[in-house]
Every structure is written in structure tokens, then in C-alpha cells.
Amino acid sequence: MEAAFAEYLDEFTRRDWETLDPTAVTDPVRVAVVGAGWFARDWALPGISRSAYTEATVVTDVDEDAVEAVAAERDVTGVTPDEFRAGAVADAYDAVYVATPNATHLEYVRAAAAQGKAVLCEKPLEATLDRARRLVAACEDAGVPLMVGYRMQTDPAVRRLRDLLDAGVAGDVVGVHAAMSQTMLGELDGDADQWRLDPALSGGCAAMDLGVYPINTARFALGEDPERVSGRTRSEHEAFAGVDEHATFRLEFPDGVDALCTVSQNAQHASRLEVTGTEARLVLDPAFYEREDRGFAVVRDGTRVDLDFDQVHQIEEEFAYFGHQLLADEPFHPDGEHALTDMRALDGIYESADTGRPVALGDDAA
Structure with a gap:
């Protein structure tokens, strides 16, 4: 049976979306990470680091201790949520990754869109359908690209x-x-x-x-x-x-x-x-x-x-796709x-x- 479908599984882990040479990337997409919970610390930040197309430069969270710890560990700039929303260090990042509780996605995505930054927002988009609609509209109105974190799609x-x-x-x-x-x-x-x-x-x-x-x-x-x-x-x-x-x-x-x-x-x-x-x-x-x-x-x-x-490291694949599509000026599927x-x-x-x-x-x- 293997011979019947082997041609479809050749180079199983190939990135069929990749058109750029990852070894030639000198200026990866700089990412501000919003949310410093366990998933961001244990998976998202390592995934951003492992990807040739992205690097983390800023972190924010309502937990000041978590921000301080991540900033020291990852050598990134830590800011308060108010500072982030005000764009205090907006020159330090090109894109924003939002990994906060569902009902807080909208406020951070809206701030990122107002700053003209590309957005990768965790799923589900928001706590309600109405708030999810407003989140999508905020990015469309600002003309910024929005990707949603369906990591299964890049696995x-x-x-x-x-x-x-x-x-x-x-x-x-x-x-x-x-x-x-x-x-x-x-x-x-x-x-x-x-x-x-x-x-x-x-x-x-x-x-x-x-x-x-x-x-x-x-x-x-x-x-x-x-x-x-x-x-x-x-x-x-x-x-x-x-x-x-x-x-x-x-x-x-x-x-x-x-x-x-x-x-x-x-x-x-x-x-x-x-x-x-x-x-x-x-x-x-x-x-x-x-x-x-x-x-x-x-x-x-x-x-x-x-x-x-x-x-593969699922989150590395997700951020590699995110950064690649931005650098290649290609749209996101999710x-x-x-x-x-x-x-x-x-x-x-x-x-x-x-x-x-x-x-x-x-x-x-x-």
C-alpha cells in the first residue's frame, strides 16, 4: 500500500508554501508578543526564535513580573500594556502576536492595527462573534494584514x-x-x-x-x-x-x-x-x-x-509561515x-x- 501513496508523502515535512531562502534572511520580521502566559513563554517565544523569518523584540503583559522575567531571559524590551497601546516602542517591532485571554484580543489587535502593524492573533478570535467581527474590521479598516493562529494548518x-x-x-x-x-x-x-x-x-x-x-x-x-x-x-x-x-x-x-x-x-x-x-x-x-x-x-x-x-516544532512552523508571507508580500490563508x-x-x-x-x-x- 505504501507505494500507492508514496509520491504524495515524499519529503513529508516540506514547506510547500516556502518560496524564499531562509538562509538568506538578514532582516527577520520583528515581533511584539502580547501576553506572557505559559504558552507564550514555553512555545511561542521559542517558536519565534527558531524561525528564520521572525525574532521577538518586545513583550507586554498585565503581569509585570512575567514581563520582567521574559525580557531578561529573551533579551527583549518589556513594556506595560498602556505603553504598548500608546505605541511607546512601536519602532521596535513590525508585527504583533496576541496571546491573551479571548475577550482581550480586540483591544490589543485594535491598538496594533492603529499602529499599522501586521497581526497574528490566537484563536478563537474573540469571546463572542460580535467582538470577532469588530476585530476583523479593525484590521481591514487600517489596511493591515491579519493572520489567525491555526497552527494545525502549517503542520x-x-x-x-x-x-x-x-x-x-x-x-x-x-x-x-x-x-x-x-x-x-x-x-x-x-x-x-x-x-x-x-x-x-x-x-x-x-x-x-x-x-x-x-x-x-x-x-x-x-x-x-x-x-x-x-x-x-x-x-x-x-x-x-x-x-x-x-x-x-x-x-x-x-x-x-x-x-x-x-x-x-x-x-x-x-x-x-x-x-x-x-x-x-x-x-x-x-x-x-x-x-x-x-x-x-x-x-x-x-x-x-x-x-x-x-x-516539527508546530509553533516554529506557524511563525515561519507568518514571517515568510510578510517578507514575501504574500497573503495569509488563515x-x-x-x-x-x-x-x-x-x-x-x-x-x-x-x-x-x-x-x-x-x-x-x-
């Missing part, structure tokens, strides 16, 4: 899965199954005082924080957008009062293809995406977490082939309009969970 494993689907190796796609779960409080040492559990800051928990991964990755792999969604949410523990602890949802794509997804902030660790076609199944397991190697398997006619490939489709889907899932009825997804409207 070679996901790109090769899409290649195989496009080549027809799986035949006609019949359905998608995805799962993503974690014991969130356990991984945070039982700390329930954090923003994902505050609906005003997060907009939701399991579906917003985890559900966006299978939603967007399924869209990217299939090359289609869902037309209708339905969902159920539930919370059993006091720490999750006001937000969804568990969520299950269905995305209805064109041609009768459904994606059935389960996400949880309080279940055994899982990270899986499976696309089933008439000719084969394509499986990513593990799939979604940046801190674990991705697994890639093709199953056809009772035979399973697990592919052995060099793993832009603001693309991300609004996810926000409409999430909004629809929560509406469906409240009403018990499916929700049709139309074009965005303010």
Missing part, C-alpha cells in the same frame, strides 16, 4: 493528510471523527482561578478552547465549510459553573459529509482526527496538542501503515474572514446546545 502532518484527500487516496469522504480532551485542572495543579473558567473572558470553555481545533482542522482538510451545526454541552463540577466542561457537536458539510466531534476539559487525554472515505481511512493520532508528536496512519483494505516522519467561519460555528454550537435545535450557518453579517 506538515495535516498538510499531507489534505494532499492525500485531494489526490483521492481515501476515495469519497464519508465522514470525520475527532476528539480532544484533557484534565485541565489537573494539568494546572488544580488551579480553578484562571480565565478559561470565566465566561466573560473565554466565551465558553470546552467548545471555545478545544472545539476550535477539530472545527478548523476539518475545514482545512476537507476544503469545505460547514453549512449547519448542532451541539450539546454539560458541566458536572463546581469549577466549571458558567462554562461548558464537556461538549459534543456535529458539523454538516456539503455533500452529506458530517464531522462528529467530542471535546472535554475534564476527561482522559485524547487527541485524534480520523477521516473515513470509501477507499481508505486517514488517521492523525495524536493530532492536536503542540506538546506531543503527531501520528499519521493510512488504513486500507484491512492493512494499516503507520508513517515514520521527522516531527485570515480574519476564515476565522469568522469558526466563530459562527462556535456561536451556532452554543445556540444549539441552548435550544436543542440545529443551527444553519449563513454568510457573516454584522
Whole structure:
């Protein structure tokens, strides 16, 4: 079976978007990092540093101690959020990466756009669909490029899965199954005082924080957008009062293809995406977490082939793409309009969970 699809997997980790020579880059894109939480410290800043196309030069956060620590460790300029919004050191960066709680994305993206800086904003775009629309509009009105941090889209494993689907190796796609779960409080040492559990800051928990991964990755792999969604949410523990602890949802794509997804902030660790076609199944397991190697398997006619490939640093790939597209003056694929489709889907899932009825997804409207 390997010979049947080997041509599509040659040079598995190739960057099929790369047109510039990374060794020739002398002036990488200078990035201001907004948010100095664990993800920015442990993953984003190392990813920026590893990429030949980017370098971190500024950091800000509401936590002054975190800013001071990152500034010393990374030899970057630390500023307060007020100083950042006022553009006090705007000459020191070309682009802004926003990695703060969902409901604070808009204020920082709006400030970056007013300064004329390109933006990479974490997903989901904001805590509500309305605020997400305003965020996208702020960049459009200022004429600055906006990319959204869908790191799965630049991961070679996901790109090769899409290649195989496009080549027809799986035949006609019949359905998608995805799962993503974690014991969130356990991984945070039982700390329930954090923003994902505050609906005003997060907009939701399991579906917003985890559900966006299978939603967007399924869209990217299939090359289609869902037309209708339905969902159920539930919370059993006091720490999750006001937000969804568990969520299950269905995305209805064109041609009768459904994606059935389960996400949880309080279940055994899982990270899986499976696309089933008439000719084969394509499986990513593990799939979604940046801190674990991705697994890639093709199953056809009772035979399973697990592919052995060099793993990449997901966040390095994301920032390499971000910096490369800016230096090459090329547009981003996961832009603001693309991300609004996810926000409409999430909004629809929560509406469906409240009403018990499916929700049709139309074009965005303010």
C-alpha cells in the first residue's frame, strides 16, 4: 500500500508554501508578543526564535513580573500594556502576536492595527462573534494584514493528510471523527482561578478552547465549510459553573459529509482526527496538542501503515509561515474572514446546545 501513496508523502515535512531562502534572511520580521502566559513563554517565544523569518523584540503583559522575567531571559524590551497601546516602542517591532485571554484580543489587535502593524492573533478570535467581527474590521479598516493562529494548518502532518484527500487516496469522504480532551485542572495543579473558567473572558470553555481545533482542522482538510451545526454541552463540577466542561457537536458539510466531534476539559487525554472515505481511512493520532508528536496512519483494505516522519516544532512552523508571507508580500490563508467561519460555528454550537435545535450557518453579517 505504501507505494500507492508514496509520491504524495515524499519529503513529508516540506514547506510547500516556502518560496524564499531562509538562509538568506538578514532582516527577520520583528515581533511584539502580547501576553506572557505559559504558552507564550514555553512555545511561542521559542517558536519565534527558531524561525528564520521572525525574532521577538518586545513583550507586554498585565503581569509585570512575567514581563520582567521574559525580557531578561529573551533579551527583549518589556513594556506595560498602556505603553504598548500608546505605541511607546512601536519602532521596535513590525508585527504583533496576541496571546491573551479571548475577550482581550480586540483591544490589543485594535491598538496594533492603529499602529499599522501586521497581526497574528490566537484563536478563537474573540469571546463572542460580535467582538470577532469588530476585530476583523479593525484590521481591514487600517489596511493591515491579519493572520489567525491555526497552527494545525502549517503542520506538515495535516498538510499531507489534505494532499492525500485531494489526490483521492481515501476515495469519497464519508465522514470525520475527532476528539480532544484533557484534565485541565489537573494539568494546572488544580488551579480553578484562571480565565478559561470565566465566561466573560473565554466565551465558553470546552467548545471555545478545544472545539476550535477539530472545527478548523476539518475545514482545512476537507476544503469545505460547514453549512449547519448542532451541539450539546454539560458541566458536572463546581469549577466549571458558567462554562461548558464537556461538549459534543456535529458539523454538516456539503455533500452529506458530517464531522462528529467530542471535546472535554475534564476527561482522559485524547487527541485524534480520523477521516473515513470509501477507499481508505486517514488517521492523525495524536493530532492536536503542540506538546506531543503527531501520528499519521493510512488504513486500507484491512492493512494499516503507520508513517515514520521527522516531527516539527508546530509553533516554529506557524511563525515561519507568518514571517515568510510578510517578507514575501504574500497573503495569509488563515485570515480574519476564515476565522469568522469558526466563530459562527462556535456561536451556532452554543445556540444549539441552548435550544436543542440545529443551527444553519449563513454568510457573516454584522
